[in-house]
Ligand SMILES: Nc1ncnc2c1ncn2[C@@H]1O[C@H](COP(=O)(O)OP(=O)(O)OP(=O)(O)O)[C@@H](O)[C@H]1O
């Protein structure tokens with residue numbers, strides 16, 4: 150017999166205009182990993198926030214060890230042994246790693262009220278050693294890469310020695326080797342009797358890490374399956390409520406015979422970009438593949454004016470250009486959808502309409518400097534529809550949208566801006582299977598319209614399927630440019646690991 154650790158019954162929760170959960174059931178055993186899946190907006194995070202004391206359910210009961218509990222706030226959840234890794238980063242950028250982890254629980258000096266920094270940092274260092282994390286606890290969180298921030302979030306949740314550990318998309322920003330490390334940790338915790346609830350849109354992970362899978366759809370409980378017996382295609386059909394192919398579509402043919410719009414040669418910046426040259430044609434989707442640390446995002450940042458190159462040339466339609474700031478890039482109609490969307494992408498207090506139009510406002514201003522409301526509104530409504538952004542209206546505050554739907558808003562924002570060259574950095578991260586298809590379709594449509602697209606992605610099947618050509622990078626250099634129709638997974642991986650001294654996967 151398994152010990153039932155946690156049990157939720159008949160949980161309902163509404164927000165103004167949205168019924169996020171209705172009559173949801175879930176049970177979790179000690180020593181198991183329960184995957185919780187569903188489309189963007191299905192109610193996964195809301196259910197977990199009820200458990201973590203962030204939201205109170207309208208109806209329904211929660212039992213822990215068979216006893217009814219009333220989780221009236223985050224402190225209560227913590228004292229009941231429930232710990233959560235949030236989908237949205239909740240760290241304070243101005244505090245150090247150690248300060249973030251032990252916020253509100255800092256050790257104090259002998260007599261005074263002062264925080265004992267040495268003990269604080271020691272404690273964090275001990276925790277990191279236990280978890281096999283290689284970070285200096287004294288670093289400011291704001292100076293960390295996205296993946297590193299995610300690692301800190303995870304460490305923080307683990308520092309509570311929880312009985313119930315909730316992970317809401319913990320691997321969204323992690324590399325393969327970091328994910329492996331995390332899985333090892335999860336298995337250790339599970340073996341010690343912790344119950345883990347694991348949310349992810351990377352369905353392949355479920356097979357690897359979970360024991361059972363609970364499916365939600367439109368705020369309702371659908372089913373719970375034994376992972377060992379479950380067919381992923383069946384899980385997907387339960388999630389979306391219909392049959393979808395889920396198969397990667399046909400791969401691309403060779404690049405269209407089109408003029409070159411962008412030519413980058415001999416690019417160098419610090420130690421991250423050593424020597425990068427490539428060209429982009431009109432109407433082309435150019436994939437960028439490589440392992441974490443290969444320098445793909447760094448190249449994108451130079452092209453969009455966020456960073457300056459030390460050396461190298463950029464030709465735009467044959468003319469040399471200097472792109473010193475993001476404003477320069479915008480004037481040249483180059484757009485960049487950053488991988489670090491939480492920090493750079495959205496004004497969460499503003500409504501969906503505002504955010505979609507945010508980077509193209511000048512297109513909607515009349516000669517008197519006033520915003521022409523209607524054309525803008527039509528544009529945002531069009532994108533809400535085509536990307537299937539789940540929101541009661543375009544007037545909804547963006548922070549009320551689910552994580553995946555917020556991502557779609559950022560994508561809509563870049564699509565609404567009329568760029569000729571669009572750089573998408575991990576465009577489908579955190580996005581559910583059905584919505585991924587919609588984004589692929591949109592990218593294809595844009596390319597067919599003559600826009601040129603650079604698509605950086607760590608999901609190889611996606612690059613192989615979408616790209617006309619694939620630029621493979623390794624440690625700051627281009628190691629190969631492959632034809633999208635001929636390339637396969639092994640070829641790309643081969644080029645992605647082609648460097649003299651390569652000893653493993655870089656983690657930063
Ligand atoms: N604070 C809020 N105010 C209003 N509506 C909300 C709020 N939080 C969530 N919602 C709505 O509740 C529904 C469920 O959202 P939830 O964040 O739980 O989805 P999710 O399954 O976690 O999706 P994703 O995979 O995109 O993270 C969505 O329609 C969302 O817009």
Ligand SMILES: [Mg+2]
Nearest residue numbers: 194236551552
């Ligand atoms: Mg969510």
